[in-house]
Amino acid sequence: MTRPDNPQPSFRPPLLRRYSAAHLAARGLTQRRWPRSWRDHDLDSRYDVVIIGAGLHGLATAYYLAANHGITNVAVVDKGYMGGGGSGRNTAILRSNYLTPEGVRFYDRSLRLYEDLAAELNYNVMFSRQGHLTLAHNDGALRTMRWRAEVNKVQGIDSEVIDPRQIKELVPHLDTSTDTRYPILGGLYHPPGGTIRHDAVVWGYARAADHLGVQVHQNTEVTGIDVTDGKVTGVETTRGDIATGTVINCTAGWSTIISEMAGVEMPVTTSPLQAAVTEPVKPFLHTVVVSGTLHVYVSQTDRGELVFGASVDPFTSFSTRGSLAFAEGLAGNVLKLMPALSGMRLLRQWAGLCDMTPDYSPIMGPTGVDGFLVDVGWGTYGFKAGPVAGEAMADTVASGRVPEIIADFGLDRFSSGRLVGEKGAAAVGH
Amino acid sequence: MMQLSCPWCGPRNVNEFHHDGPLHHRPDPTATTVEEWRHYLYIRENPHGVVEERWYHAAGCRKFLVVTRDTRTNTVIPAEGESR
Ligand SMILES: Cc1cc2nc3c(=O)[nH]c(=O)nc-3n(C[C@H](O)[C@H](O)[C@H](O)COP(=O)(O)OP(=O)(O)OC[C@H]3O[C@@H](n4cnc5c(N)ncnc54)[C@H](O)[C@@H]3O)c2cc1C
Ligand SMILES: [Zn+2]
Numbered sequence: 001m002t003r004p005d006n007p008q009p010s011f012r013p014p015l016l017r018r019y020s021a022a023h024l025a026a027r028g029l030t031q032r033r034w035p036r037s038w039r040d041h042d043l044d045s046r047y048d049v050v051i052i053g054a055g056l057h058g059l060a061t062a063y064y065l066a067a068n069h070g071i072t073n074v075a076v077v078d079k080g081y082m083g084g085g086g087s088g089r090n091t092a093i094l095r096s097n098y099l100t101p102e103g104v105r106f107y108d109r110s111l112r113l114y115e116d117l118a119a120e121l122n123y124n125v126m127f128s129r130q131g132h133l134t135l136a137h138n139d140g141a142l143r144t145m146r147w148r149a150e151v152n153k154v155q156g157i158d159s160e161v162i163d164p165r166q167i168k169e170l171v172p173h174l175d176t177s178t179d180t181r182y183p184i185l186g187g188l189y190h191p192p193g194g195t196i197r198h199d200a201v202v203w204g205y206a207r208a209a210d211h212l213g214v215q216v217h218q219n220t221e222v223t224g225i226d227v228t229d230g231k232v233t234g235v236e237t238t239r240g241d242i243a244t245g246t247v248i249n250c251t252a253g254w255s256t257i258i259s260e261m262a263g264v265e266m267p268v269t270t271s272p273l274q275a276a277v278t279e280p281v282k283p284f285l286h287t288v289v290v291s292g293t294l295h296v297y298v299s300q301t302d303r304g305e306l307v308f309g310a311s312v313d314p315f316t317s318f319s320t321r322g323s324l325a326f327a328e329g330l331a332g333n334v335l336k337l338m339p340a341l342s343g344m345r346l347l348r349q350w351a352g353l354c355d356m357t358p359d360y361s362p363i364m365g366p367t368g369v370d371g372f373l374v375d376v377g378w379g380t381y382g383f384k385a386g387p388v389a390g391e392a393m394a395d396t397v398a399s400g401r402v403p404e405i406i407a408d409f410g411l412d413r414f415s416s417g418r419l420v421g422e423k424g425a426a427a428v429g430h
Numbered sequence: 431m432m433q434l435s436c437p438w439c440g441p442r443n444v445n446e447f448h449h450d451g452p453l454h455h456r457p458d459p460t461a462t463t464v465e466e467w468r469h470y471l472y473i474r475e476n477p478h479g480v481v482e483e484r485w486y487h488a489a490g491c492r493k494f495l496v497v498t499r500d501t502r503t504n505t506v507i508p509a510e511g512e513s514r
Contacts, residue, residue, distance in 0.1 A: 256476040267453075267472040270501075315449035318478055319504050325431060325445055356474050414472045415465060 001239040010211060016120050037203060038210035041219060046243040047075040049397060050235050051250055052079035052222050052258055055087035056198075056383060057375050058250035059205040060390025061397075062214045063121075070397035071127045072213035077237060079221035082223065083202035086252050087383065089352030091275050093299065094384040095132045095193030097152050097159045099144070099425035102156045102408040103361060108419045109405060111192060113387035117351055123204030125196055130286050132193025133170060135337075137293040138183040144424045145188040152190075159190045171287055175336045177295055182293055182336060193288060195299050195307075198383060205390075211341070225261040226371070232262065232371035246397055248373045253353025254317070255376035264367045266376070268413050272319065273380050276328045276349035280304030292428045294333040305342065308334060311428050312380060320351040354379050360427065361420035364389060365396060366405045373397070374411065381426045432504055438491040446489035452481050453496070477501055 027034060049065060051058040054076045065071040078084070096107040118125050136142040145161050152159035164176045167187050176184050183238055193270055204215055212314060217239070224236035225247060234243045250257045253270045280303050290297040294312045308330055313323070335342055356379050357363060363377040375393045378385065393408045402410065432444040452475040457466050475481070480500050485492055498507040 254478075257478050265473055267474065269474050269476045270478075302437055313446075316451065316476065316501060317504055318502050322503075323431065417468065 001342070002046070003067050014329075029389065033170065034126060036057070037132075037207040038216055039254050041215045042216065043220065043237070043239045043242065044075070044215075045241070046415075047215075048073040048244065049075075049246045049248065049250045050242055050244045051076045052078075052217065052235070053085065053204070053250035053254075054082040054204065054216055054313070055085045055250060055252060056202050056386035057087075057252070057378070057389055057393075058159060058248070059202060059216070060386045061207055061393045062216075062251060062374065063205045063209040063212070064391045064394035066212035066214050066366075066396055068207055071394075072399060073215055074209075074214045075133055075242065076209070076214065077220040077222060077235075077249035078215045079219070079238075079334055081218050082216060082278055083199060085254075086352045086354065086378070087202050087386075088199060088384045089275070089350055090198055091297070091299070091307050092195045092198040092296070092383060093132065093193070095129070095190055095288075096157055096384075097132070097148060097188060097190040097193065099151060100361075100420050101151060101155060101420055102124050102420050103422050104157060106405055106409070107384060108155065108157060109391075110385050113391065114196065116385075117201070117204070117387065120191060121204035121208045123200060123207060125200045125204055127194065127196045128302065129192060130235055130287045130288060130299070131170075132190040132290070133175075134290045134292065135184050135189040136188070136191075139185070141292060145186065147190060148425055157190075158192050159188065162189045171285065171289055172286060173337055173340050174289070174344055175337060176300075180336065182291075188224065189410065195288060195301070197385075201386065205386075206303070221259060222261070222354045225258070230370055232369060246373070247371060248375060248393060248397070252355045252373050252378050252382065255374065256356050259367070259376075259403060262367070262369050262372045264369055264372060264374070264411075266363065266374070266411065267358050268363070268377055269316045270318055270353050271314075271316050271356055272321075272351040273309070273312045273354045274322050274349060274351045275307065275309040276327060276346050277308070278300075278306040279347055280345045281306070289331070289337070290428060291337060294336060296330060296333040296337070297428065297430055298334060298337075302307045305347070306341070309325070309410045312356065318353060320353065322349040328365060338403040340393050358382075358414070359419040360422040360425075362389070362409055363411050364393060365410045367411055379426065380428075432506075434485060434497055434506060435508065436487050436490060436495055436497075437462055438493055439487065442487070442490060446487060446488040448488045450484040451475075452477065452483045452496070461511075480507065 097103045168176045178357040221238045276319040288299040355376040395403045433441045435441045
């Protein structure tokens, strides 16, 4: 795509000030109000790029378009509020110990971008590298772990299979006795994994993109996409029509609705995923613990709450209501792993929508409709991929070519039969 | 808990059932094209609204049943003549 030829508006509000320790002290002492982190705008009638969905993926794509390629005449539109989709509802686990070489390479790049993200965005994203441990309760799971560890090591990823004694040292609260229904036979330990403050990541990208001239439009629902002669010409929204030649679908759980507007069929179905959080307690758990067999995972936040998650609800739906069946099942399984937690109280539970694909890998790139790109299929695992997906999608738009790092994740893989099977590493682990 | 009405067993909790998805047609493997077969394998309808779909009463009579459901709210729409 060519560089923007639109003239910049003559009046621009003052740019945001950088956050710093001195800034924090001054604000604290004077009690003056903080400046807003991003601006509201009227909707223009034309943009070079329209990104649908102001979740992590849409905002990261917008940021890298502006920061890496100087493309700033960009609108990010969202039907609700920024981060109101999966990006504000996930359990924020980051890791790169996937099963396929394509997957491992891709997620590793994201982890590297996350390492420097706080400095790059001038925003504290609270990346906590506490390590990630997946438990095996049967021979099949242990075999897949050995396979994963080898694939990981070949790609230079720190990942190894450890035995129950080492597991007990790492997480003393785990029940590693051998007379339980699901004894722990081993685990895949991945020290670089961890958790992050998901809202901070979303807000950090939004603030930095805004700073570079990108417009974020909340409460702006896309209701139609105009396609003429196989080419995108515009987007219809509840706040008016926009002319544009480039549209990126970053709407995760709602992405089939948007793709359908452009006449693109996708192998994606939507299912809710639930999570829950307990009251805060003293820090005792310093590793993310996942059990595929028991469909549960747990981590402790910096504030001391335990965050629990499971696998997706067992049927497709766009409803984000939580269920008692989930809370009951979750509690039972958590107690099998850590009986000492029986006195803990759940504070709340919630659900978000997940865009599931047949091979548990995302779909990124062109679609066959000229100018209509997708960055979807993020299922239960897409938060960790936000930075790399944003970087690669921005690259795709700017250069008109699909960069190598996402070349294996195209929509065409379902007609060529070249699937990227990650179910063994992504079904519960996130 | 959300309930489905099985024609044999009556209203039952949803976790007794297995979700099979929207009704779709399986092409004849001996007479289909590769493109058509892959479409059958991978492309699923993902309706945002009312859908006719198949469920399996796994923890009950073990029969398949067709349910009409609104995927936005999970409201089950009773079939004609069915009392709920
Ligand atoms: C409970 C839960 C736990 C999870 N845990 C993890 C985890 O530990 N690690 C991990 O990596 N991933 C995890 N995920 C997955 C992760 O949250 C998602 O994959 C990721 O947030 C997707 O980001 P996104 O920006 O693509 O989409 P979203 O954040 O869902 O944003 C999509 C946006 O599109 C907007 N939109 C939809 N329709 C329209 C329209 N018509 N017009 C305009 N805007 C529209 C929505 O309002 C929404 O804001 C979890 C998900 C859930 C639900
Ligand atoms: Zn029955």
